[in-house]
Amino acid sequence: MHTQPMTNRNSFSQVAARATRIPSPAALLGESIELMGAVMPFARNAEIYGENEPAEYLYKVVGGAVRTYKVLNDGRRQIGAFYLPGDVFGLEIGSVHSFSAEAIAECKVMLIKRSTLVALAARSHDVANQLWTMTAKELQRAQGHIMLLIKTAQERVAGFLLEMASRAPAGNTVELPMSRQDIADYLGLTIETVSRTLTQLENSAAISVPSSRRIVLRNQAALTRLNA
C-alpha cells in the first residue's frame, strides 16, 4: 500500500509559457475544442502539473499515457485515473489542480489555455456544453472508480482489465503502459496482490500474460462475471 513519493521535478510552470494561440471563436462553433492548443512532449515520469498548482491549462493526451495522483502524508499514493490518447484531463472548476499529473511513458500532450476556453464558452454554447460534458464524464469515471474500490482484489483487477480493454484499440490483447505499482495504486491494492491476482486469473484461464505489460483476455465472460 505504500509508495515512495516520486521525485520528478520537471515542474510544469516552467514549461508551459508558450501555449497560447487563440483561434477565432467563429472558427470554433461546431468544431471540437481539440484543435486549439500547442502540443508538448513529456519524458517518462515527468511531472505535467502538481497538486495545488494553479489550473491554467486543460490537457489532451495526443500520444502516450498519463496518470493523475495524490500522495497522503504517510506516503501512500492513490492514482485517480489513467489517461490514454484522446482523453482530456486537468479539467478543474477551482483555480488549482486537486491532483498531480505525470507522464507514464514518453508522451505528447496538447495544452489548452483555460481562460481562453472559458471566454469562448461564454460565446459558444457548443464550447460550454463540451466543457460541461467532459466534466460529467469525469464524474462518471470517478463513480465507476468508487465502485471498483469496494470490491475484492480479483474483482478490482478484472474490472481494471476490462476497463483497459474497452479503451484500447484492438481486440483481446491489452497493452499496459503502466507498471504494477501504478495498477496497485489505482486499485487500492499492493503490488504483490496485483501480481498474485494476475497469476490466479491466468491459472483459471481467464487471461494469459505473455509479457508483464501485455495481457490477453481469454475468457471475457469470466472477467465480466467477476466484475459483479
Next chain:
Amino acid sequence: MHTQPMTNRNSFSQVAARATRIPSPAALLGESIELMGAVMPFARNAEIYGENEPAEYLYKVVGGAVRTYKVLNDGRRQIGAFYLPGDVFGLEIGSVHSFSAEAIAECKVMLIKRSTLVALAARSHDVANQLWTMTAKELQRAQGHIMLLIKTAQERVAGFLLEMASRAPAGNTVELPMSRQDIADYLGLTIETVSRTLTQLENSAAISVPSSRRIVLRNQAALTRLNA
C-alpha cells in the same frame, strides 16, 4: 459488506408529473437556479429515483437527507453520497440516472426540470456556469470519496465524521441522519466495523457518542491526524 436491496416502491415517475413551472429567463439572470422548482415530500426510505431511470429532473434537498447508491448483483450496496439541505443531486449528463436515490428520513426535495434548465443554460451563461460548477463540485466530492476508500477503517470513519461536521450547522456535535448500515455502505466497511471503530475512537477520547445518532467531536486534531 452485504446489504439486502431495499424494497421501496414509491417510484418517482408516478409522482413527479407536476414539477413544471417555467420562470422567465430574464427573471433568472444573475439569480440562482434554486428558485424554480416544485417542492415534494418523501417518506423515510422512499425512492426518489431509480438507477437507469430517465434523468428528467434535478433535485435540491430542502429538508431532511438523501442517499444515492448502487447495488451490485450479489447484493452489496455502495452509497455514492449523502445529501443534506442545500445540496443538489441527480445531476447527470446522460439521459438516465447512474445511481438510485432514496430519502434517508422524511424529507422535502425541490424538483427542477432538466430540459428547462438546459434550455435556460443556452441563453444564460450564468445558468450554464452553475450547471458546470455543480457537476465539478460533485466530481471533487467523488474524488474525495475515492481517497477515503483506500484508507484504514479508523481513517475512513474519522474522515466521514469530519466531513459531516464540516457540513453540519453547529460546532462540535454531529447529528447523523443515517443508520450505521448507511455509513458502512458509504465507507465500504461492515456495520460491525463501523460500530467497533466508533467505540475505539470514543475510548481514545477523540469523540463521544451520547446517543447512536449523535456524535461529539472531542479532539478534532486527533481525527484530522487520522485523516492522513
Next chain:
DNA sequence: CGTGATCTTGAGGGAATTCAATGTCGGTGG
C-alpha cells in the same frame, strides 16, 4: 412493557498486507 429494528460486543476465520527472497527483463559496458 413486549416486539422488532438498530446497534454493540465477542470469537474465530479469511483475504490482503507485510516482510523477505527469488526471478525476469532490458540496457550498458567489458
Next chain:
DNA sequence: CCACCGACATTGAATTCCCTCAAGATCACG
C-alpha cells in the same frame, strides 16, 4: 557477444486487519 546491473515483477511465509457469524444490549413504538 555476453556478463552484469538495476528496475520491475513474482512467489512464499507470517501477520494483521477486517469480515463473518453469533449473541446481547439498547432504542423506538405500539
